[in-house]
Amino acid sequence: MNYNQQQAEWITQQILQELAASTKPADALTIPVGISNRHVHLSREDMDVLFGYGSTLTRMKAVKQPGQYAAEETVTLRGPKGELHKVRVLGPLRSATQIEISVSDGFALGVKAPVRMSGDLQDSPGIEIIGPNGRVVKTDGAIVAWRHIHISPQDAEAHALRDGMEIDVRIDGHRGGVLSHVVVRVSADAVLEMHIDVEEANGFGLRNGDCVTRVSTRSQGR
Amino acid sequence: MNYNQQQAEWITQQILQELAASTKPADALTIPVGISNRHVHLSREDMDVLFGYGSTLTRMKAVKQPGQYAAEETVTLRGPKGELHKVRVLGPLRSATQIEISVSDGFALGVKAPVRMSGDLQDSPGIEIIGPNGRVVKTDGAIVAWRHIHISPQDAEAHALRDGMEIDVRIDGHRGGVLSHVVVRVSADAVLEMHIDVEEANGFGLRNGDCVTRVSTRSQGR
Numbered sequence: 299m300n301y302n303q304q305q306a307e308w309i310t311q312q313i314l315q316e317l318a319a320s321t322k323p324a325d326a327l328t329i330p331v332g333i334s335n336r337h338v339h340l341s342r343e344d345m346d347v348l349f350g351y352g353s354t355l356t357r358m359k360a361v362k363q364p365g366q367y368a369a370e371e372t373v374t375l376r377g378p379k380g381e382l383h384k385v386r387v388l389g390p391l392r393s394a395t396q397i398e399i400s401v402s403d404g405f406a407l408g409v410k411a412p413v414r415m416s417g418d419l420q421d422s423p424g425i426e427i428i429g430p431n432g433r434v435v436k437t438d439g440a441i442v443a444w445r446h447i448h449i450s451p452q453d454a455e456a457h458a459l460r461d462g463m464e465i466d467v468r469i470d471g472h473r474g475g476v477l478s479h480v481v482v483r484v485s486a487d488a489v490l491e492m493h494i495d496v497e498e499a500n501g502f503g504l505r506n507g508d509c510v511t512r513v514s515t516r517s518q519g520r
Numbered sequence: 521m522n523y524n525q526q527q528a529e530w531i532t533q534q535i536l537q538e539l540a541a542s543t544k545p546a547d548a549l550t551i552p553v554g555i556s557n558r559h560v561h562l563s564r565e566d567m568d569v570l571f572g573y574g575s576t577l578t579r580m581k582a583v584k585q586p587g588q589y590a591a592e593e594t595v596t597l598r599g600p601k602g603e604l605h606k607v608r609v610l611g612p613l614r615s616a617t618q619i620e621i622s623v624s625d626g627f628a629l630g631v632k633a634p635v636r637m638s639g640d641l642q643d644s645p646g647i648e649i650i651g652p653n654g655r656v657v658k659t660d661g662a663i664v665a666w667r668h669i670h671i672s673p674q675d676a677e678a679h680a681l682r683d684g685m686e687i688d689v690r691i692d693g694h695r696g697g698v699l700s701h702v703v704v705r706v707s708a709d710a711v712l713e714m715h716i717d718v719e720e721a722n723g724f725g726l727r728n729g730d731c732v733t734r735v736s737t738r739s740q741g742r
Contacts, residue, residue, distance in 0.1 A: 476697045498723035
């Protein structure tokens with residue numbers, strides 16, 4: 299190793315240490331994990347067909363985001379290659395029916411669902427939904443959820459985050475690493491939480507309530 | 521921003537650019553992905569019980585690592601909470617039976633399998649294996665595979681890798697990120713490949729044959 303290289307590495311060490319010390323406290327954003335199993339959101343119209351005209355969802359268990367809940371109602375999903383039973387309905391009702399499955403579920407059903415943010419259903423595949431009162435054949439609505447965090451405007455501002463941004467988060471443990479392209483969703487009543495699906499969670503050895511940390515990485519293209 | 525900080529940042533930029541330029545070509549290691557679905561490796565003794573005394577495995581399809589293959593034979597796994605059917609046997613026979621499942625499979629079976637390297641079965645849970653000719657109740661052998669790469673001694677030396685090291689790899693795409701703690705397995709006849717399970721693959725949007733790139737990250741503890 300020559301003199302210049304030694305010098306350069308020593309200077310780099312010093313500078314990196316100083317920068318790390320000066321920037322760490324402000325950047326530290328620790329986010330609890332919420333794991334989503336397959337589920338559906340139903341429109342009023344589809345609820346009528348599946349569970350009876352004017353029927354309502356029965357709240358079984360609150361989820362962390364205010365106002366939302368897991369319902370007692372479940373449905374069957376039927377695709378060209380198979381069925382999935384006892385798929386949980388999440389309330390409240392929405393303007394459009396949306397089916398959130400994992401990549402493996404897609405293989406089991408024979409449906410190639412794209413990775414999308416909630417509500418972005420354009421050109422997503424359809425699927426048959428079967429309830430106790432009837433069935434609906436959707437022409438779209440099946441997606442794999444794009445990983446994202448929910449955050450309040452106050453927390454977002456404190457961490458210089460804006461709605462729609464993508465961040466990287468670090469996961470510790472023997473299946474640790476970095477999740478990139480985690481979309482930031484800012485909303486008034488949000489509780490800080492990162493939503494990932496079961497395969498993402500298991501691939502990283504994460505359980506509900508585990509925490510991840512926002513990190514800055516030199517992004518190298520999407 | 522004061523004068524010292526500006527100076528420090530400028531120097532950092534220059535040094536990082538120079539170091540990146542000088543180290544990149546030597547570091548570039550691109551690794552094809554091989555995805556492992558649940559499978560079992562059988563001992564001679566368990567093969568005898570499950571498929572009949574002196575029975576042999578029937579080669580169905582070679583896998584990428586020389587000498588190994590998926591057999592036509594399948595078994596059923598039975599745990600306290602459920603069963604998994606048509607679980608593929610991988611050949612050839614081994615000195616000890618080993619059952620490789622995903623975290624989700626473990627929930628379905630009711631078996632808490634630890635994340636382990638192949639062969640490291642100490643204190644792993646057992647499970648019942650059912651074949652056409654009989655059944656065996658294992659007292660250990662169920663693991664979730666620790667992610668790893670297979671690499672030849674020549675490739676390993678070219679990239680300054682040693683058997684047992686852990687590296688980080690980068691994955692592109694909208695489910696991209698970094699996988700840490702990927703164990704390096706050096707063996708004479710190895711074909712370069714990273715083995716991950718179905719949940720890791722789907723969590724990162726990876727398919728068989730996709731490539732990942734080794735990266736250097738400042739590791740922050742395991």
